[in-house]
Amino acid sequence: xxxxxxxxxxxxxxxxxxxxxxxxxxxxxxxxxxxxxxxxxxxxxxxxxxxxxxxxxxxxxxxxxxxxxxxxxxxxxxxxxxxxxxxxxxxxxxxxxxxxxxxxxxxxxxxxxxxxxxxxxxxxxxxxxx
Ligand code: HEC
Numbered sequence: 001x002x003x004x005x006x007x008x009x010x011x012x013x014x015x016x017x018x019x020x021x022x023x024x025x026x027x028x029x030x031x032x033x034x035x036x037x038x039x040x041x042x043x044x045x046x047x048x049x050x051x052x053x054x055x056x057x058x059x060x061x062x063x064x065x066x067x068x069x070x071x072x073x074x075x076x077x078x079x080x081x082x083x084x085x086x087x088x089x090x091x092x093x094x095x096x097x098x099x100x101x102x103x104x105x106x107x108x109x110x111x112x113x114x115x116x117x118x119x120x121x122x123x124x125x126x127x128x129x130x
Contacts, residue, residue, distance in 0.1 A: 033112020035101035043102025073122040
């Protein structure tokens with residue numbers, strides 16, 4: 001009887017761990033063409049006007065490295081909440097998204113058919129170090 005309870009508990013623990021990992025599973029990375037060419041062009045305009053004065057591309061490369069394996073949505077949220085440092089949250093959602101597309105493109109990641117969209121699957125796109 002006691003043995004039965006123990007193994008049941010073991011099964012519960014194992015399934016919890018398995019589900020835990022499934023919850024974190026990310027099906028795509030920034031290497032899979034997750035933003036479009038049009039977003040990159042739009043993002044460059046925003047970047048030049050809003051981001052260039054304080055950071056260079058080297059800075060973003062290091063940032064992407066330090067965010068390795070994190071969902072892209074978290075970086076989007078972080079940038080939206082804190083940048084531009086002199087006026088956080090002042091851009092439109094779309095502009096933050098385009099800027100990220102531009103930064104990814106400048107760091108060598110490919111464009112694709114699907115638009116990057118914070119409301120649609122960006123939490124399951126993993127950042128990989130450039
Ligand atoms: C007025 C100066 C200024 C402007 C403009 C600015 N930033 Fe920043 N940014 C900072 C400072 C200061 C930090 C924090 C210190 C650091 O990491 O160098 C920072 C940090 C960051 C980080 C690191 C966040 C992290 O959690 O690793 C990113 C990414 C970033 N900025 C992106 C942007 C983007 C994108 C824009 C344009 C929309 C922008 N910044 C505009 C000053 C600025």
